[in-house]
Amino acid sequence: xxxxxxxxxxxxxxxxxxxxxxxxxxxxxxxxxxxxxxxxxxxxxxxxxxxxxxxxxxxxxxxxxxxxxxxxxxxxxxxxxxxxxxxxxxxxxxxxxxxxxxxxxxxxxxxxxxxxxxxxxxxxxxxxxxxxxxxxxxxxxxxxxxxxxxxxxxxxxxxxxxxxxxxxxxxxxxxxxxxxxxxxxxxxxxxxxxxxxxxxxxxxxxxxxxxxxxxxxxxxxxxxxxxxxxxxxxxxxxxxxxxxxxxxxxxxxxxxxxxxxxxxxxxxxxxxxxxxxxxxxxxxxxxxxxxxxxxxxxxxxxxxxxxxxxxxxxxxxxxxxxxxxxxxxxxxxxxxxxxxxxxxxxxxxxxxxxxxxxxxxxxxxxxxxxxxxxxxxxxxxxxxxxxxxxxxxxxxxxxxxxxxxxxxxxxxxxxxxxxxxxxxxxxxxxxxxxxxxxxxxxxxxxxxxxxxxxxxxxxxxxxxxxxxxxxxxxxxxxxxxxxxxxxxxxxxxxxxxxxxxxxxxxxxxxxxxxxxxxxxxxxxxxxxxxxxxxxxxxxxxxxxxxxxxxxxxxxxxxxxxxxxxxxxxxxxxxxxxxxxxxxxxxxxxxxxxxxxxxxxxxxxxxxxxxxxxxxxxxx
Numbered sequence: 001x002x003x004x005x006x007x008x009x010x011x012x013x014x015x016x017x018x019x020x021x022x023x024x025x026x027x028x029x030x031x032x033x034x035x036x037x038x039x040x041x042x043x044x045x046x047x048x049x050x051x052x053x054x055x056x057x058x059x060x061x062x063x064x065x066x067x068x069x070x071x072x073x074x075x076x077x078x079x080x081x082x083x084x085x086x087x088x089x090x091x092x093x094x095x096x097x098x099x100x101x102x103x104x105x106x107x108x109x110x111x112x113x114x115x116x117x118x119x120x121x122x123x124x125x126x127x128x129x130x131x132x133x134x135x136x137x138x139x140x141x142x143x144x145x146x147x148x149x150x151x152x153x154x155x156x157x158x159x160x161x162x163x164x165x166x167x168x169x170x171x172x173x174x175x176x177x178x179x180x181x182x183x184x185x186x187x188x189x190x191x192x193x194x195x196x197x198x199x200x201x202x203x204x205x206x207x208x209x210x211x212x213x214x215x216x217x218x219x220x221x222x223x224x225x226x227x228x229x230x231x232x233x234x235x236x237x238x239x240x241x242x243x244x245x246x247x248x249x250x251x252x253x254x255x256x257x258x259x260x261x262x263x264x265x266x267x268x269x270x271x272x273x274x275x276x277x278x279x280x281x282x283x284x285x286x287x288x289x290x291x292x293x294x295x296x297x298x299x300x301x302x303x304x305x306x307x308x309x310x311x312x313x314x315x316x317x318x319x320x321x322x323x324x325x326x327x328x329x330x331x332x333x334x335x336x337x338x339x340x341x342x343x344x345x346x347x348x349x350x351x352x353x354x355x356x357x358x359x360x361x362x363x364x365x366x367x368x369x370x371x372x373x374x375x376x377x378x379x380x381x382x383x384x385x386x387x388x389x390x391x392x393x394x395x396x397x398x399x400x401x402x403x404x405x406x407x408x409x410x411x412x413x414x415x416x417x418x419x420x421x422x423x424x425x426x427x428x429x430x431x432x433x434x435x436x437x438x439x440x441x442x443x444x445x446x447x448x449x450x451x452x453x454x455x456x457x458x459x460x461x462x463x464x465x466x467x468x469x470x471x472x473x474x475x476x477x478x479x480x481x482x483x484x485x486x487x488x489x490x491x492x493x494x495x496x497x498x499x500x501x502x503x504x505x506x507x508x509x510x511x512x513x514x515x516x517x518x519x520x521x522x523x524x525x526x527x528x529x530x531x532x533x534x535x536x537x538x539x540x541x542x543x544x545x546x547x548x549x550x551x552x553x554x555x556x557x558x559x560x561x562x563x564x565x566x567x568x569x570x571x572x573x574x575x576x577x578x579x580x581x582x583x584x585x586x587x588x589x590x591x592x593x594x595x596x597x598x599x600x601x602x603x604x605x606x607x608x609x610x611x612x613x614x615x616x617x618x619x
Contacts (some may be wrong), residue, residue, distance in 0.1 A: 012031060014029070016031055016032075017029035017030055017031050018031075018032065019031070019032060019034075019088050019089070019090050020090060020091070021039070021088055021089070021090070021091065021092040021093065021094065022092070022093040022094065023036075023039070023040055023043065023045050023093075023094040023096065024045060024094070024095060024096055024097065026043065026045070028040075028042075028043045028045075030088040033087055034087065034088055035059070035083065035084060035085060035086060035087055035088070036068060036070070036081075036083035036084075036086050036087075036088055036092075036094055037049065037052065037059075037066055037083040037084045038054075039088055040083065040094070040096065041054075045096060046096075047066050047068060047083050047096050048065050048066060048105065048134050048137045048138065049063070049065060049066045049084060049134075049539070050063035050065045050066075050112075050130060050131065050134050050171065050173060050224060051063035051065075051084075051171070051172075051173035051174065051175065051224075052066065052084040053175050053178075053222055053539070053540075053541060054540075055540055055541045055542070055543075056175070056178060056179055056182075056183060056222065056541050058174070058175055058178045058179075059084040059085050060085075060173070060174050060178075061082040061084055061085040062172060062173060062174060063108070063112065063171060063172075063173055064082060064108045065105060065108055065109060065112075065134055065138075066082050066083040066084045067080050067081070067082060067083070067101055067104050067105050067108065068080070068081060068083045068094050068095060068096045068101055069094070069095040069096075069098045069100055069101045070086070070092055070093065070094050070095075071092070071093045072089045072091060072092035072093070073089075073090075073091045078095075078100070080100065080101065080104055083096075102138065102139075105138045106138040106139060106140060109134055109135050109138045109140050110140060110142075110143055110144065110145060111145060112131070112171050113131075113135070113140070113143045113145075113146060114143070114145035114146055114147060114150075115146075115147060115150045115151045115154065115196050116131070116151060116168070116169060116170075116171065116225075117148075117151045117152065117166075117168035117169055118143070118146060118148070118151070120132065123169060123225075123226040124226045124229045124232070124404075124408075125169075125225055125226035125229075126226075128536070128538070129224070129225055129226065130224035130225065130538055130539070131171060131224060131225050133538070150196055151168050152168060154167040154168045154170070154197075154199060155167045155199060155201075156168060157202070158231070160213070160215070160231070161215075161231065161381055161382050161385045162215040162217075162230060162231055162378045162379060162380075162381035162382045163213075163215060163217070163220070163228065163229070163230060163231060163378060164228075164229055164230070164231055164232075165200065165202075165227065165228055166226065166227050166228075166229070167199040167200065167227065168227075169225045169226045169227040170199060170200055170225070170227035171224065171225055171227070172191070172198055172199075172200070173223075173224060174191060174200075175219075175222040175223060175224065176189050176200060176219035176220075176222060176223055176227075176228060177189045177190065177191060177200065178222075179218050179219055179221075179222050179541075180218070180219050182500075183218070183498065183500055183525070184216060184218055184498065184499040184500055184523075185499050185500035185502075185503045185504075186212060186213065186214060186216070186328075186499055187203060187212070188202060188203055188204075188211060188212045188213040188214075189201070189202065189203065189213075189219065190202075190203045200227070204599065211599070212331055212332070212599045214324045214325075214327035214328045214331065214379065214499070214523065215323070215324055215327060215378050215379040215381070215382045215532070216324040216328075216378070216379060216499060216523045216524060216532050217230070217324075217377070217378035217379065217524075217531065217532015217533055218524065218525075218532050219532075220378065220532055220533075220536070221530075221532060221534070221536055221537075221541065221542075222541055223536075224538075229404075230378050230381065230402045230404065230405065230533060231381060232405060232408075233381075233399050233400065233401060233405065234401065234405050234408055234409045234412070236399050237372050237399045237401055237405075237409065238409070238412075240370045240372065240398065240399065241283060241284045241285060241372075242284065245368065246368055246369075246370050247286045247287065247364055247368045247369050247370070248284075248285050248286045248287070248370055248372060249285075249286065249287045249288075249289060249354045249358070249369055249370070249371045249372070250280045250285045250287070250288050250289070250371075250372045250373075250374065251288075251289045251290065251291045251294070251347070251350045251351070251354070251371065251372075251373050251374070252276055252280075252290065252291060252373075252374035252375075252406075253291045253346070253347070253373075253374065253375050253376060253377075253441065253528060254291065254292050254295065254437060254438050254439070254440050254441035254528070254552065254555075255376045255441035255442075255527070255528035255529045255531060255534070255548070255552070256276065256374055256375070256376055256403055256406075257271050257272055257273040257276060257555070258270070258271055258272075258441065258529060258548045258551040258552050258555070259376055259403065259441075259529050259530075259534050259535065259544070259548045260272050260276065260403055260406075260407070260417070260535070261275070261417060261418070262535060262544065263403075263407045263417070263535050264407075264416055264417035264418045265418055266417070266418050267547075268544040268547040268548065269544065269547030269548045269549075269550060269551040270551070271551055271554075271555060272417060272422075273422075274422025274423055274424055275417045275418075275420055275422050276374075276417075277422070277423045277424060277425060278420045278421060278422055278423035279410055279415050279417060279420055281423060282413070282415060282420065283409070283410070283413045283415070285372075287354075287358075287427060288425065288427070288431075289350060289354065289425070289427055289430045289431055290425055290430075290431050290432075290433050291346045291347060291350055291373070291375075292346075292433030292434075292437035292438055292440070293350065293430050293431060293432060293433050293437070293567070293569060293570070294346040294347070294349040294350035294353070294430075295321075295346040295433070295436075295437035295438075295440040295449070295564070296433055296434050296436065296437045296564035296567045296570045297346075297349050297350075297353070297564075297570055297573065297590065298321060298343055298344070298345070298346050298349055298440075299436060299437070299449050299450055299453050299564035299565075300453065300564060300565060300570065300574070300581040301343040301349075301581055301582060301586060301590050301591070302319065302320070302341045302343040302450060303450050303453045303454045303457065303564075303581070304457075304581040304582045305317070305341055305342065305343060305582060306341070306450065306454065306518055307454060307457065307458070307488070308582070310488055310491070310517060311487075311488075315516070315517045316339060316509065316515075316516045316517055316518060316519050317339060317340075317341055317517070317518050317519070318336070318339050318340045318341065318519050318520075318521055319340075319341055319446050319447075319518075319519070319520045319521055320340050320341040320342065320343055320344075320345065321343075321345040321346060321440070321446060322345070322379075322521055322522050322523050322524075323345060323377065323379040323380055323382055323383035324377070324378075324379035324382075324499070324523035324524070324532070325499075325502065325521040325522070325523045326340070326383070326594065327379060327382060328499055328502065328523060329506075329594070330594055330595060330596065330597040330598075331597045331598060331599045332503070332598075332599070333506050333510075334595075334596035334597065334598045335510070336506060336509070336510070337594045337595075337596065340594060342587075342591040342592060342593065343590060343591055343592075344389070344590055344591060344592050345380075345383060346437075346440065347373050347375060347380055347383065347384070347397060347400075348383065348384075348389050348396055348397060348592070349590050350371075350373075350430070351371040351373070351384075351396040351397040352391075352396050352589050352590060353430060353573070353589070354369060354371050354430065355369050355371070355391070355396065356577075356589060357429070357430075357573060357577045357578075358429060358430060360577070361429050361576075362429070370398040370399070371396070371397050371398050371399075372398065372399045372400075372401065373397050373399065373400045373401070374401050374402075374403065374406045375400055375401070375402060375403070375531070375533055376402065376403045376441075376528050376529065376530075376531035376532075376533050376534040377402070377524075377528060377531040377532060377533045378402060378531075378532040378533045379523070379532065380397075380400045380402075380533070381400045381402075383397075383400075384396075384397040384398075384399075384400050386592075388592045388593060388594075388595075389592060402533030402534075403531075403533055403534050403535055404533060404534070404535060404536070405533075407535070428569075429569060429572070429573075430569060430573075431569070432561075432567055432568060432569040432570075433559070433567065434449075434559060434561045434562055434563055434564050434566060434567045435555065435556030435557065435558075435559035435561065435562035435563075436448070436449035436452050436453070436556070436562060436563055436564045437449065437564060437567075438552060438555040438556045438559065439552055439553065439555075439556050440528070441527060441528045441529050441548075441552050442526065442527040442528070442529050442548075442549045442552045442553075443474075443495060443497040443520075443522045443525075443526055443527035444471045444472050444473070444478065444495045444520065444527070445527065445552070446520045446522075447471050447493055447495050447518065447520040448467075448468045448471045448472070449564060450518070451463075451468060451471070451482055451484070451493070452466060452468075452562070452563045452564070453563055453564045453565045454484055454488075455484050455485065456563060456565055457565070458484050458485055458486040458487070458488050459484075459485045459486055462563065466562055466563075467553075467556075467557075468480075468482070471493070471495060474526070474545075476496065476497065476498055476500070476501035476504075476525075477494065477495070477496045477501050477504070477505055478494065478495045478496075479492065479493065479494045479495075479516070480492075480493055480494075481493075491517040491518060492515065492516045492517050492518075493516060493517060493518045493519070493520075494514070494516045494518075494519045494520070495519075495520045495522075496519065496520070496521055496522070497521075497522040497523075497524065497525050497526060497527055498522075498523070498524070498525040499523050502521055502523070505519070525542060525545075526542055526545040526548075526549070527549075529545065529548040529549055529552060530542045530544075530545050530548070574586075578590075
């Protein structure tokens with residue numbers, strides 16, 4: 001149901017391209033039923049687009065920016081058409097830069113701007129906005145139709161913990177609706193209203209307690225403007241960093257080190273771990289820790305928990321480190337909550353230990369510590385605000401910054417990541433990590449890390465082959481049988497990423513069609529390296545997934561310790577503080593519970609029809 005591979009004609013046999021046409025006086029061969037836009041791209045001819053997004057197969061033709069002028073046999077005179085949804089014809093001639101086409105493109109962009117808030121300098125997408133790019137391409141020099149009163153009257157939804165919907169900046173491209181409905185299978189967003197009052201809305205109201213959004217953030221990744229974004233907490237983080245009475249602890253996720261450098265002009269997938277550490281210290285952070293350390297702890301807790309369940313015949317067990325998945329389970333399938341591991345996520349495990357174990361070891365007053373988490377995930381903001389993850393009314397994780405927020409914070413501080421001299425972790429208690437922890441950042445990594453340690457616990461020896469390639473891949477659902485040896489024997493495991501395929505797998509489990517012992521779930525296609533809080537790419541959904549993923553695996557290969565149970569600092573944590581995995585103390589500190597937040601979806605046939613028919617209205 002979800003895919004991260006572009007849908008294109010690039011890999012097709014050229015012999016199948018049997019339709020001849022002219023584009024800008026260049027002879028081009030096209031495939032049957034191919035669109036003008038697709039053909040032009042294959043022949044390296046640029047046509048501006050805004051609503052279209054090829055790699056999620058989204059071509060609604062609503063923005064009207066991809067207009068071209070065509071002539072073809074059987075029609076008198078030239079026509080102006082949208083190239084994204086107009087198929088090629090034999091003998092057709094296409095002009096992408098005729099004066100008539102350019103004038104109409106410019107007019108269309110001017111009309112799109114008419115009720116778009118003209119405050120680009122304060123927008124989170126300023127300088128990285130597809131609408132700005134298109135406006136420059138068409139040569140927009142004035143906006144005769146701008147109506148500030150109308151623009152400012154459109155709704156701004158700031159009710160959610162993690163996300164903000166600012167319809168003053170929405171261009172009605174419907175990308176967010178498409179990714180939520182057809183790829184993630186949530187269907188939390190709808191188009192409502194008509195004409196200038198047409199906006200993207202939450203399907204079941206603006207109250208975050210009643211809607212079905214799970215904060216996966218995939219809609220934010222495809223939004224071409226600043227209409228969708230995370231709730232910005234950079235000022236709150238700076239307040240803590242600049243307060244001399246507060247000890248700031250920053251942790252950053254395994255995916256951040258491989259999915260951040262491109263924001264500062266570094267090659268995709270560059271490992272910037274040392275640069276991030278140095279940047280944090282330069283802005284005044286007191287202690288820099290690695291969420292990878294906590295990932296190793298999670299493997300110890302979750303692995304021990306899984307072994308206990310297997311011995312008791314309780315199956316399957318779902319992983320619990322992905323907060324959007326937890327939101328999804330609580331709101332869509334609360335009946336499976338007893339199957340979820342109770343182990344907290346690495347973010348929450350590190351925050352808890354940073355406010356208990358670390359003060360004890362470093363003689364720090366626990367009430368002075370504030371934990372700032374840097375994550376490639378919007379749902380981590382939801383997670384940090386969960387009542388179950390507080391101590392005496394105070395959050396265990398005080399602030400969550402997405403990767404995008406962290407980039408903005410560094411720019412505010414005048415830091416260019418690619419020019420800063422890398423540093424290294426130096427905390428003697430909570431900074432070491434194994435290669436198993438590093439691969440948490442990509443889909444299948446949690447499962448592979450768990451198998452490495454569980455096998456060692458069961459057999460008293462390490463796996464002969466440490467890399468379990470059968471657990472790796474980009475398929476939405478992957479399964480394997482792994483022999484854990486000893487009294488456990490063979491176990492059936494599954495990995496799923498993307499909530500569309502997650503829904504499919506959960507339905508199979510509930511109906512008895514699928515039978516597994518252990519299931520890893522990642523809400524974001526590709527896992528955390530392409531999380532909803534990661535850096536956005538223009539004109540593409542997840543173009544950097546493979547480069548980031550390969551670097552994650554290289555981090556694992558180059559790490560001297562590749563199993564969580566062999567992390568010396570984790571061993572010391574249990575020896576000096578937690579006693580043993582799943583001990584009474586460990587369970588109290590590192591485990592949580594979930595709640596039934598079921599949302600009953602009741603839509604009339606008329607409402608469903610209105611949603612479908614209104615989505616095709618042109619502007």
